[in-house]
Amino acid sequence: MKLLSTLAACCLALGLIACSPPAEKFTNTDLTGLDYAKDFKLTDHNGKPRTLADFKGKLVLIFFGYTQCPDVCPTTMVEMANVMQKLGPDADKTQVLFATIDPERDTQALLAAYVPNFDARFLGLYGDAAATAQVAKDFKVYYQKVPGKTPGSYTMDHTAGTYVFDQQGRIRLFLRHGQGPDPIVHDLKLLLGKAS
Numbered sequence: 001m002k003l004l005s006t007l008a009a010c011c012l013a014l015g016l017i018a019c020s021p022p023a024e025k026f027t028n029t030d031l032t033g034l035d036y037a038k039d040f041k042l043t044d045h046n047g048k049p050r051t052l053a054d055f056k057g058k059l060v061l062i063f064f065g066y067t068q069c070p071d072v073c074p075t076t077m078v079e080m081a082n083v084m085q086k087l088g089p090d091a092d093k094t095q096v097l098f099a100t101i102d103p104e105r106d107t108q109a110l111l112a113a114y115v116p117n118f119d120a121r122f123l124g125l126y127g128d129a130a131a132t133a134q135v136a137k138d139f140k141v142y143y144q145k146v147p148g149k150t151p152g153s154y155t156m157d158h159t160a161g162t163y164v165f166d167q168q169g170r171i172r173l174f175l176r177h178g179q180g181p182d183p184i185v186h187d188l189k190l191l192l193g194k195a196s
Helices: 002-019 072-093 108-117 129-139 181-191
Strands: 042-044 059-065 094-100 123-126 143-146 155-158 161-165 171-176
Touching: 059 072, 059 129, 072 094, 072 181, 094 108, 108 123, 161 181, 171 181
Parallel strands: 059 094, 094 123
Antiparallel strands: 042 123, 059 161, 143 155, 161 171
């Protein structure tokens, strides 16, 4: 008799699981559990040294670009500004960071003039050439100078995507460039435990 009631309980539990809606999935690349992109040591455009720990309790979105980028960087920053707008009050639990891969030209003053134009809450990050190379290596970010007609007119080829850390500072997502704000908002809400 005990065996029959145990079997009945198991069947009921399996039936409930089968009837439950499937868990929502990320629309972007899930990096949960990967062993890279653990931290950074850079300076923000206000002159304050920053690490990932400074933003604990917030989702952190970090994009690697440069201020003289003609296309990918400004469109990504506009996209992030739209994400913040669509997040509404949850934007207060989100920090967008723009880390330069062009420390030769992207000074603190230039980042301070450029980055907050997209959203006043955004922070620009910079380091010297060695710090930039180290962070790019840790994040597996590609970047390379492309010579221009004059020494100062070069462009930069670079990885076009954004990393997302959860509120505990763990790497969770890689956001594809140019997808629009809605899939990003969807994934950020999942990370905040607010599935739509």
